[in-house]
Amino acid sequence: MFNVTFHHWWIDIVYFSQVSQTGKRIQQLLEQITAAKLTKAAFVLILASVGMKASERIVNQVSERIPQRYRLRVKQSLPVWRAIILVIASVTLLNLFVDFSSNSVFALTGSAAVAVGFAFKDYASSVIAGIVALFEAPYRVGDRIDIDGQYGEVVDYGFRGIRIKTLQDEIVTIPHNKLWTHTVANANNGRLEAQVVTDFYLAHGVDIQRVIDILTQAAYTSKYSQVSLPVVVSVEEKPWGTAFQLKSYVMDVREETSYKTDLIKRAKQAFYQAGFTYPGLPVQE
């Protein structure tokens, strides 16, 4: 009985002492927030925001003016500039309001971690994935990627996600945390050239060697082709006809659509001149 009573008494003392200490800390923190500090903080936030916008504009303008060979390298530096600005702004803000003694750090991180963990779980996951992606580089600004069914050029690398410009000129925002659960297909992986796959379908009776010659020549004679990279034609038999796949490289990934159009246009003109016929529609099951 005595032991039990003593135990409750001891816990009560510890509890009240902790509450009063936390209260004091909060009070101390609030006392530290002055009008001057708030003004400085606002100034830092505005400066960081302007810096982010300016870095984006400068990087984009410079990358479009310099030789294409360096375009992607300059574009890919955007996330790094942003990260630098964010880190500088965050450190400045924390220095303004937080006393970095071990006690304060423990007190802050303990409560902040719980709050952030529950309220911004997905956001935090995206931010962490974004940092991981900076090092692993599954995609960079300027790359042509396919992620979660969306295909296009990465035009912006943000804190939370990326923005890609699709072939239909739509801007799609994709959070970085898709990296944890989805596969990312990267067509050019930081290079200016990218492989382009173009499908052709012809009737069973066509001269296959002649078709392969035409397709190979179409790729080698396109003004958009990077002819120093291989051109491959593969053939597959289907119940309704013969499918040909032309794999070749475009000199600048931005010209992908024009390149494909050029290949199809010239190849089909040659097919027409050769008198090749096309298959009927596949039978619906």
Next chain:
Amino acid sequence: MRAWLISSQEKSEPEISLEELPVEITESLSRATQALPSPANHREAVQNALSQALETWQKDDEAENSLVVLGSPAEDVTRVLDEVLKANQIPSEMSVRRLPAARVTDSETIATKLAVVAENASELTPDKQELVVVPSLSRYFLRCIGGLEGIVYLRDRIAQQRSRFWLIGCNRWAWQYLDYVGQIQAYFEQTVSIPALGGGEIKEWLQSLRNETGLDFTEKMPEAERAYFERLAESSLGVAEVAARLWLRSLSYQPDNKHIVPEKVSFPNFRDLSASDRYLLYSLLLHGPINLPNLATSLGETESEIHPPLRRLRQVGLIEGNSSSLQVNPLHYPRLRSELKQNNFLVPGEN
């Protein structure tokens, strides 16, 4: 540092009042540069390589029966070949047959047309006494489906007819392209490059022109003159045609004593190029002088589509000629070469 030294040397020369070269003098000098024979070391390089190749071929049945002469797209390789042949240094027992220098235009019948030209000659002589000259290989293909048939025809014909020797001219850009698309170097292993000119060689080459025109040129101090021609060689990448144009551009006129003074070597302003401009200019450098319909075919576009960029580029002087023969202005070649290389186009290592 070197540029500063040169410019300080130039500055140290006494100041004189200079004007732009009068139009009639510019035109007369321009005509004279076009009429100049190719530089002596160009002819010597080709002549030596040809003599050696012919000698080996006549002695050895397994030896190469062709020699490819490679030059810059801003250089007239055909002219060098013609001058070498005119110099009468080919063995007297050999007959020389020259295929037409004009472009074989119709891509569908390139091979047939070439066959007619190549086979119409005298019967094949088994004793190796015929030299066939292909003035410019870049005029026997067009970058389109079927446009490489002429090259395939020549390639096969040359491999089969070992009793003929083939002297082939080609620009390096076309050669590199043909090698990627048809591994042409595997068939024609024997090549010789037209060498780049140094400062002294350019000076010597232009000296004859100064003597012939009878115009008065102000002599620079020896060191300044050496520096001037070195810079001319460096800026022109050692290409004769470019050097001649840059030299002409650098000349000023001294009205007091009617003397012509070589001044600073400089390129004209170079406007920003769009992607379509670059594709068009690359095509012109690949094919050499080409007419409008063929250029459109090479770009996979219609004539009306290429008209606007073509017109723009002609207005700023990047392209010269008319619709029956368009070509890149050699004056812009060095900077254009660098621009295309920076933009991921295939550009050979040499000039």
